[in-house]
Amino acid sequence: MKIRLAAIALILVGVGAVALVVVRPTFGGSSGSDYITSTVTTGTVSATSVATGTVAASTVYGLKFGATADIVSTAATTSGTGGSTSSNSSSTTSSSSLTWPVQTIAVKVGQSVTKGTVVATADATAAQLALASAQATLASAQSKLATDQGGPTALTLAQAKNQLNQSYSSYAQAVTSQQNTAQKNALTLSQAQNAVTVAQDQLTADWAASPPDATTIAKDQAALASAQQNLTSTQLNISQSNQQAAQSVANASTSYQAAELSYQSKVAPAPAATIQADQAAVAAAQVTVNADQAAVNDATLTAPADGLIVAVNVLPGVNAPSSGYAIEESVGPMVANASFAESVVSGLQVGQSATVSVTGAGASVPGTLTQIVPVATSSSSSGISSSVATYAVTVTLTSPPATVLAGMSATVTVTTAEADNALRVPATALEGSASAGYSVLVMNSDGSTTSRTVQVGLVTTSMAQITSGLSAGEAVVTGTVSNKNSTTTTAGGVGGINSLTGGGNAGGPGFGP
Numbered sequence: 232m233k234i235r236l237a238a239i240a241l242i243l244v245g246v247g248a249v250a251l252v253v254v255r256p257t258f259g260g261s262s263g264s265d266y267i268t269s270t271v272t273t274g275t276v277s278a279t280s281v282a283t284g285t286v287a288a289s290t291v292y293g294l295k296f297g298a299t300a301d302i303v304s305t306a307a308t309t310s311g312t313g314g315s316t317s318s319n320s321s322s323t324t325s326s327s328s329l330t331w332p333v334q335t336i337a338v339k340v341g342q343s344v345t346k347g348t349v350v351a352t353a354d355a356t357a358a359q360l361a362l363a364s365a366q367a368t369l370a371s372a373q374s375k376l377a378t379d380q381g382g383p384t385a386l387t388l389a390q391a392k393n394q395l396n397q398s399y400s401s402y403a404q405a406v407t408s409q410q411n412t413a414q415k416n417a418l419t420l421s422q423a424q425n426a427v428t429v430a431q432d433q434l435t436a437d438w439a440a441s442p443p444d445a446t447t448i449a450k451d452q453a454a455l456a457s458a459q460q461n462l463t464s465t466q467l468n469i470s471q472s473n474q475q476a477a478q479s480v481a482n483a484s485t486s487y488q489a490a491e492l493s494y495q496s497k498v499a500p501a502p503a504a505t506i507q508a509d510q511a512a513v514a515a516a517q518v519t520v521n522a523d524q525a526a527v528n529d530a531t532l533t534a535p536a537d538g539l540i541v542a543v544n545v546l547p548g549v550n551a552p553s554s555g556y557a558i559e560e561s562v563g564p565m566v567a568n569a570s571f572a573e574s575v576v577s578g579l580q581v582g583q584s585a586t587v588s589v590t591g592a593g594a595s596v597p598g599t600l601t602q603i604v605p606v607a608t609s610s611s612s613s614g615i616s617s618s619v620a621t622y623a624v625t626v627t628l629t630s631p632p633a634t635v636l637a638g639m640s641a642t643v644t645v646t647t648a649e650a651d652n653a654l655r656v657p658a659t660a661l662e663g664s665a666s667a668g669y670s671v672l673v674m675n676s677d678g679s680t681t682s683r684t685v686q687v688g689l690v691t692t693s694m695a696q697i698t699s700g701l702s703a704g705e706a707v708v709t710g711t712v713s714n715k716n717s718t719t720t721t722a723g724g725v726g727g728i729n730s731l732t733g734g735g736n737a738g739g740p741g742f743g744p
Contacts, residue, residue: 265711265712266672266674266680266708266710266711267708267709267710267711267712268674268706268707268708268709269656269657269660269706269707269709270704270705270706270707271654271655271656271697271701271702271703271704271705271706271707272654272655272656272703273652273653273654273655273703274652274653274655275649275650275651275652275653276649276650276653276655276688276689276691276694276695276696277646277648277649277650277691277694278578278646278647278648278649278689278691279644279645279646279647279691280571280575280578280579280644280645280647281642281643281644281645282569282570282571282572282621282624282642282643283569283640283641283642283643284567284568284569284570284624284640284641284642284643285567285568285569285638285639285640285641286565286566286567286587286589286628286631286635286636286637286638286639286640286641287304287306287565287566287567287568287637287638288304288306288539288541288561288562288563288565288566288637289305289306289561289562289563289564289565289566289627290302290304290305290306290561290562290563291303291304291305291541291559291560291561291562292535292536292538292559292560292561292562293556293558293559294350294351294532294535294556294557294558294559294560295532295551295555295556295557296331296333296351296353296529296530296532296551296557297329297331297358297525297526297529297530298525298526298529299525299529300535301556303556303559306566306568306601306602306625306627328553329357329358329361329526330357330550331353331354331357331530331550331551332353332354332548332549332550332551333351333352333353333545333546333547333548333549333550333551333557334352334353334354334547335351335352335547336350336351336543336545336546336547337349337350337351337352338350338351338540338543338558339540339543340540340541340542340543341539341540341541342539342540343537343538343539343540344534344537344538344539344540344560345534345537346533346534346535346536346537347533347534348533348534349531349532349533350532350533350534350540350558350560351531351532351545351557351558352530352531352532353530353531353551354530355526355527355530358523358526358527358530359527361523361526362520362523362524362526362527365516365519365520365523366520368516368519369513369516369517369519369520372509372512372513372515372516373513373516375509375512376506376509376510376512376513379501379505379506379509380501380506380509382500382501383497383498387497388497388498391493391494391497391498392494394490394493394494395490395491395493395494397490398483398486398487398489398490398491399487399490401483401486401487402480402483402484402486402487404483405476405479405480405482405483405484406480406483408476408479409473409476409477409479409480412472412473412475412476413473413476416468416469416472416473419465419468419469420462420465420466420469423458423461423462423465423466424462426458426461426462427455427458427459427462429458430451430454430455430457430458430459431455433451433454433455434448434451434452434454434455437451532557532558534560535560535562536560536562536563537562538560538561538562538563539560539561539562540558540559540560541559541560541561541637542556542558542559543557543558544556544557544558544559545557545558561637564627564628564629564631565627565628565631565635565637566601566625566626566627566628567587567598567625567626567628567641567643568623568624568625569623569624569626569641569643570608570621570622570623570624571621571622571624571645572619572620572621573607573619573620573621573622575647576603576622576624578647578648579600579603579622579624579645579647580600580603580647581600581601581602581603582599582600583599583600583645583646583647584597584598584599584600584645584646584649585597585598585599585600585626585643585644585645585646586598586643586644586646587626587628587641587642587643587644588641588642588644589631589635589639589640589641590639590640590641590642591636591639591640592631592632592634592635592636592639593634594631594632594634594635596628596629596630596631596632596635597628597629598626598627598628598629599626599627599629600624600625600626600645601625601626601627602623602624602625603622603623603624603625604622604623604624605622606622607620607621607622608620608621608622608623609621624643624645626643626645648689649689650688650689650696653688653689653696653697654696654697654698654701654702654703655694655695655696655697656671656694656695656697656701656707656709657693657694657695657709658690658691658692658693658694658695659709659710660672660695660707660708660709661685661687661690661695662682668684669684669685669686669687669695670682670683670684670685671683671685671700671701671707671708672707672708673701673705673706673707673708674705674706674707674708680708683700683701684700685697685698685699685700685701686698686699686700
């Protein structure tokens with residue numbers, strides 16, 4: 232019977248240890264080799280995936296005067312590039328131009344704080360002035376909206392009516408004046424025309440005298456010429472006077488029409504577009520007031536949550552810088568971020584248990600896998616053109632000691648499968664394959680061996696769960712070792728195990744015959 236060679240040095244994942252015993256066979260075995268056996272035990276069989284990474288704070292808040300707290304960085308991200316965020320404070324824009332003289336600093340780097348703890352204060356005089364101006368603008372906008380919505384007052388109506396009456400009176404006066412001017416001009420024209428007729432008649436009569444008197448004729452001719460000249464001048468003046476009177480009437484009529492339109496606009500309700508514009512102005516003014524009020528409130532900086540102060544960038548008596556954060560605080564549980572190869576990431580799931588070993592802190596901390604970024608990143612080794620796809624994984628630590636600090640290197644071990652209270656044997660005890668089935672060599676009490684078919688559950692590189700075919704306390708053969716100093720006998724390995732130091736691929740019963 233052919234025995235598989237087992238690895239003496241096994242990486243055991245689970246509870247308890249497996250004892251290996253070297254037994255010389257009494258029959259059925261080679262006289263030049265001894266059996267290595269292991270006892271069937273009850274315990275936990277675990278499959279794990281391992282990657283290296285770093286410890287980080289779950290969330291870091293940045294605090295600045297006049298603005299609500301910003302998330303500077305967070306482990307909760309949907310991309311593989313980290314959780315860096317930008318400022319989203321509604322009051323940042325209005326407060327960034329204000330001066331913030333720092334009054335007090337109540338914390339120092341490394342200090343633990345609770346939510347609501349005052350960490351720093353600044354003089355809010357500039358912010359209060361901006362708030363007062365914004366409130367005045369809001370009041371004006373609200374007043375205009377109320378007036379437009381309520382319609383004209385009795386006083387407004389009376390004033391509008393009075394203006395319309397005055398305009399009509401001016402128009403009526405212009406019409407009357409035109410009529411009077413026309414009558415006066417008609418009389419003046421008639422008189423001038425009559426003077427011409429009289430002078431003409433006189434000249435005619437004097438010509439009829441016998442003999443006509445030359446002096447009288449000359450006098451009559453001069454009188455006729457004067458009367459005709461006066462008529463021409465009168466006609467020109469009358470034309471101008473009538474035009475002026477007509478223009479006055481036209482101007483008065485235009486003014487009256489404008490007064491009527493003005494009256495209608497004053498007594499009519501405000502159109503919907505005006506109301507909407509008023510409402511928009513009130514809303515914009517309210518936003519400014521809210522932002523300025525928040526800026527005044529944020530002259531006192533408080534911790535947004537329980538956490539640890541990681542940066543203090545201001546000094547009392549000095550104006551706070553217009554950019555950057557005055558105080559930074561890390562909050563929430565610590566996390567470990569690691570990149571797992573694509574070959575194992577399919578076995579990872581949110582909620583799986585993990586262990587994070589932090590060498591710098593000398594601690595091994597339990598945790599839970601809380602995030603798998605579904606976008607791969609690629610990395611390549613120097614001089615090698617092919618790249619390896621990895622996936623960012625976040626493990627949230629459970630009650631890490633104070634010695635575990637952000638930025639420390641960590642080894643993240645995620646338990647991808649686990650069988651508790653299971654019968655188990657070293658994986659090297661298995662013979663066969665997943666497709667053909669498995670068997671083991673059972674060491675009898677007399678030193679002989681018997682091949683027995685077994686059913687397996689979870690199989691890892693180190694341990695195999697036995698679901699039927701064995702009982703706790705039985706001994707199984709895990710390999711042979713030569714009793715000759717010059718030779719070590721080897722056989723085909725289970726799961727790629729090919730030396731005394733172990734080997735194979737983690738993750739499941741992928742073993743060759």
